[in-house]
Amino acid sequence: MRMIKRFLLPLLMLAGFLPGCAVHQTDIKGFNLISLQEEKQLGMKFSAEVEKQQAMLPDPEVQNYVNRMGRRLLTGVQVVEFDYTFKVVKDNSVNAFAVPGGHIYVNSGLIKAARNESELAGVMAHEISHAVARHGTRQLTQQYGFALVSQLVLGQNPNVLAQLATSLFGQAGTMSYSRSMESQADYLGVQTMYRAGYNPNGMLTFLSQLESMNRSNPGTLAQFFSTHPMTADRVQHVKTEIAQLPPKTYSENNTEFNRIQTRLK
Ligand code: ZN
Numbered sequence: 001m002r003m004i005k006r007f008l009l010p011l012l013m014l015a016g017f018l019p020g021c022a023v024h025q026t027d028i029k030g031f032n033l034i035s036l037q038e039e040k041q042l043g044m045k046f047s048a049e050v051e052k053q054q055a056m057l058p059d060p061e062v063q064n065y066v067n068r069m070g071r072r073l074l075t076g077v078q079v080v081e082f083d084y085t086f087k088v089v090k091d092n093s094v095n096a097f098a099v100p101g102g103h104i105y106v107n108s109g110l111i112k113a114a115r116n117e118s119e120l121a122g123v124m125a126h127e128i129s130h131a132v133a134r135h136g137t138r139q140l141t142q143q144y145g146f147a148l149v150s151q152l153v154l155g156q157n158p159n160v161l162a163q164l165a166t167s168l169f170g171q172a173g174t175m176s177y178s179r180s181m182e183s184q185a186d187y188l189g190v191q192t193m194y195r196a197g198y199n200p201n202g203m204l205t206f207l208s209q210l211e212s213m214n215r216s217n218p219g220t221l222a223q224f225f226s227t228h229p230m231t232a233d234r235v236q237h238v239k240t241e242i243a244q245l246p247p248k249t250y251s252e253n254n255t256e257f258n259r260i261q262t263r264l265k
Contacts, residue, residue: 023133023178023180023181023184024184025183025184025187025188026187028078028079028132028133028134028188030133030134030138031138032134032137032138032141033137033141033146033149034134034137034140034141034146034149034150034153036081036082038137038150038153039082039100039101039134039136039137040082040083040101041101041153042100042101042137042149042152042153043082043099043100043101043102043103044101045152045153045155045161046099046100046101046103046161046164046165046169047085047099047101047103049161049162049165050099050103050105050165050169050170051087053162053165053166053170054089054090054091054170054171055089055090055091056087056088056089056090057088057089057090057108058090059088059263061260061263062088062108062111062260062263062264063087063088065256065260066086066087066088066106066111066124067085067086067087069086069117069120069121069124070084070086070104070124070128071084071086072196072197072198073121073124073125073128073192073193073196073198074128074196075195075196076125076191076192076193076194076195076196076197076198077128077132077192077195079132081102081132082101082102082131083102084102084103084104084128084131085102085103085104086104086106086124087103087104087105087106088105088106088107088108088111089105089106089107089108090108091107091108091109091171092107092108092109092112092220093107093109093171093220093221093222093223093224094107094109094110094113094210094213094220094221094224095107095109095110095223095224095227096110096123096124096126096127097127097169097173097175097227098127098128098130098131098135098136099136099169100131100134100136100137100140101131102128102131103131104124104127104128104131105169106120106123106124106127108264109220110123111260111261111264112261112264112265113209113210113213114206114257114261115205115206115209116202116252116254116257117198117202117252117253117254117256117257118193118198118199118200118201118202118203118205118250118252119202119203119205119206119209120202120206120257121193121196121198121202121252122189122193122198122200122202122203122204122206122207123203123206125188125189125190125192125193125196125198125203126185126186126189126203127185128189128192129184129185129186129187129188129189129192130177130181130185132188132192133181133184133185133188135177135181135184135185136175137149138181139175139176139177139178139181144164148160152164171223172223173223173227174223174226174227175227176226176227177227179229182228182229182234183234183237186203186234186237186238186241187237187241189203190203190238190241190242190245194245194248197248197250197251198250198251198252199250199252200238200241200242200245201242202252203238204235204238204239204242207234207235207238208235210224210225
């Protein structure tokens, strides 16, 4: 057995099972050099930095609402390994992002752009799925190397951490994942919405709403599109996946959603 292990690992690595290589949609435990515990530590450092650099929306009602939606979506996640946090950033551009360790941020501009609760749930489910499949730490180790990420976990490089928080998650942040990670986040996001009782069509209608918004007013969406390239097959995959789900009665509270949206306008 030991012999097999000794030879199997390098072989697997040669075969392309390295971080950042194609991920399988259902496999959330892909190859990751960073342990769960390390990711939790790194996530706390990054989220503290993000909240130093960006203003959180000073409205407890909106914050509580998004937090409640996040908790409900987590009921649709098969394995919850992090202490998730859900916060609203005071920023009018349409964007949302996940910091490693389960820290999910939604811009107030995104809540304004959504047309109903399931559209907002769709974006949140997608970001939660990046965290569930730990795409952030996989991508970081691939982009910056394991040594640097370990230093950040240990707090040895606070200046680099601050710089990375700006360039990855800041107002012009571009934490970009591979295409297969994006497609996995869509796939898991639909499953999560379905299990939590949100209509997964919300993800689909929001994608097309964004496309038309982008045509009429590209400025506000530049960041979202640079990190989430909208491809025709992305939309098609989500469509096909939804079509295969058994029928179900969904529940969404649009009275509350509208009240929250009015508070933002
Ligand atoms: Zn994404």
